[in-house]
Amino acid sequence: DYFFGSSLRGEARFRLRKLYNISNDQNLPPRDLQAQFTELYLALKRPGGIPATVAIGRQDFDEEREWLFDEYLDAVRLYYYGVKPFMAEFAVIHAVVPMKDKSKTWTDLFGRLHYFIDKDNHLEAYFLRRKDTDKRNREPIWYGARYMGEIAKMITPWIDLAVMKGEDKGEKLDAWAYDYGATIKLDDAGFLRPSFSFSYARSSGDKVRNDGVDNMFRQTGYQDNVDRLGGRTSVHYYGEVLDPEFANIRVTTLGAAVEPIKGGSIEVLYHSLEQDYPDIKVKGIELVQPALRTNGFYTNIGTEWDVYIASPKLYDRIRPVLILGFFSPGDAFEGIVVPDEIDNAFLGKLKLTVDI
Numbered sequence: 479d480y481f482f483g484s485s486l487r488g489e490a491r492f493r494l495r496k497l498y499n500i501s502n503d504q505n506l507p508p509r510d511l512q513a514q515f516t517e518l519y520l521a522l523k524r525p526g527g528i529p530a531t532v533a534i535g536r537q538d539f540d541e542e543r544e545w546l547f548d549e550y551l552d553a554v555r556l557y558y559y560g561v562k563p564f565m566a567e568f569a570v571i572h573a574v575v576p577m578k579d580k581s582k583t584w585t586d587l588f589g590r591l592h593y594f595i596d597k598d599n600h601l602e603a604y605f606l607r608r609k610d611t612d613k614r615n616r617e618p619i620w621y622g623a624r625y626m627g628e629i630a631k632m633i634t635p636w637i638d639l640a641v642m643k644g645e646d647k648g649e650k651l652d653a654w655a656y657d658y659g660a661t662i663k664l665d666d667a668g669f670l671r672p673s674f675s676f677s678y679a680r681s682s683g684d685k686v687r688n689d690g691v692d693n694m695f696r697q698t699g700y701q702d703n704v705d706r707l708g709g710r711t712s713v714h715y716y717g718e719v720l721d722p723e724f725a726n727i728r729v730t731t732l733g734a735a736v737e738p739i740k741g742g743s744i745e746v747l748y749h750s751l752e753q754d755y756p757d758i759k760v761k762g763i764e765l766v767q768p769a770l771r772t773n774g775f776y777t778n779i780g781t782e783w784d785v786y787i788a789s790p791k792l793y794d795r796i797r798p799v800l801i802l803g804f805f806s807p808g809d810a811f812e813g814i815v816v817p818d819e820i821d822n823a824f825l826g827k828l829k830l831t832v833d834i
Contacts, residue, residue: 485524491517514577516550529560539571539700542626543715545638545657545724546606548702550577563594580699583612599627606698608644618644618651620698635660642695653695655681655724659731661707673708675733675747677715683726683754696725696761708735709745710788711799717749718784719803719825723762727779728752741790751779753810760810771814778808795834801827 480488493516497509519535533555539547555569569588576582590604603623610616622640629635638657645651659677681695697703703724706712714721716729728751735745753760758774772779787800803825811820 485522487521487523489517489519489521490515516577528558530556530558532556536574539569543636543638543705544702546604546620546622546698547700548704549700551581551700565592565594566590567592583610584699585609585611595627599625601625614647616644616646618642618646618696632664633660633662640695646692649690649692651692653682653693655679655695657724661733663708670736670738673735675707675731675735677731678729679716679724679731680728680754681724681726683757685755694726697723707733707745707747709743709786710737710741711743711745711786713745713747713784713786715747717751717782717803717805718801718827719782719805719823720749720751720760720763720779722751722760722779725761726754726757727760728754739790743786743788745786745788747784747786749782749784751782752808753777753779756810772810773813776809776812779810780808781806791833795832797831799829799831801825801829 482488492514494511494513496511499506499508515536517536517538519533519537521531521533523531525532533553536550536552537555539549539551539553541547551571552574553569553571556567558566558568567588567590569586571584571586571588573581573584585608587607588604590602593601595601601624604621606620608616608618620640620642622638624639625635625637627635636657636659638655640655642651642653642655657677657679659675659679661673661675663671663673665671682693684692684694686693701724703714703716703721704712705715707715715731716722716724716727730750731747733745733747735743737743753772754777756772756774756777758771760772760779782803782805784804785800785802787802789798791797803823805823805825807820807822814820
């Protein structure tokens with residue numbers, strides 16, 4: 479970080495990253511070393527005395543549930559906070575030096591209005607309009623609304639609503655999605671401090687093909703679908719193993735967490751996944767080889783159990799998190815391989831975060 483006086487600030491973050499596969503059944507190759515600026519921008523606060531901030535360059539676009547954004551993006555971004563309890567945000571997003579190939583032809587206009595009901599509850603409305611210069615000529619527009627909050631210091635509910643309009647390859651887009659749920663924390667219910675979570679999410683599928691209208695909802699391409707529920711670590715709330723894009727899918731989630739020691743937690747999540755309408759694929763999954771599809775006749779994708787074991791910080795610097803996942807496929811996968819059986823999928827992951 480560098481401060482050019484009281485109103486102008488610059489920030490740069492540089493990252494080296496490499497992934498090694500110790501063991502995998504698909505013989506996936508190790509990824510190349512990545513060297514990138516994840517953030518490189520200037521921010522001007524209160525230009526001309528206006529209650530606003532303007533940021534130019536590569537910035538972190540993030541939000542609570544990572545349902546829209548969790549990405550470093552090149553943008554010109556404006557925040558206006560002159561009318562309390564509202565805050566407005568507007569951005570023009572275009573990849574000058576793309577971090578991901580898929581976004582190199584995208585130019586997005588993004589706007590969002592926050593309304594802060596109180597310090598614990600807020601509403602927001604947003605739009606994101608995309609211009610894509612590749613041959614597909616995809617120009618979706620998302621409109622959405624969200625509520626997040628806290629009730630009685632015990633219940634943390636959320637509601638996400640979205641519609642998708644625009645065009646894709648000459649077809650009109652007309653799709654919708656919603657996701658609602660809550661986590662109930664019983665901090666006064668004994669030393670384990672239990673919590674319980676539930677959610678139901680549904681995104682529309684395309685029931686009638688080739689009718690000139692595409693009803694399958696798709697996410698922005700910037701999402702991660704990660705949030706913290708009852709435990710001490712973040713979770714993939716549509717499933718850690720399958721981790722699908724929220725497109726043509728219904729997900730029911732039940733969870734419970736306890737804190738057996740201070741700063742640590744054990745959380746168990748159960749997911750039931752179905753397609754909204756039968757299709758030959760589940761969008762976004764990297765669990766299986768690209769040639770392996772669903773059968774297009776049945777909607778039951780399967781069930782998944784995930785366990786997250788988060789330790790307190792060790793030596794005040796190291797936080798280990800053990801993640802275990804088990805996915806059992808449903809009848810949407812039947813009849814597409816020989817023999818007529820799909821194996822269950824297991825995931826084991828150890829994350830170490832070290833504060834230097």
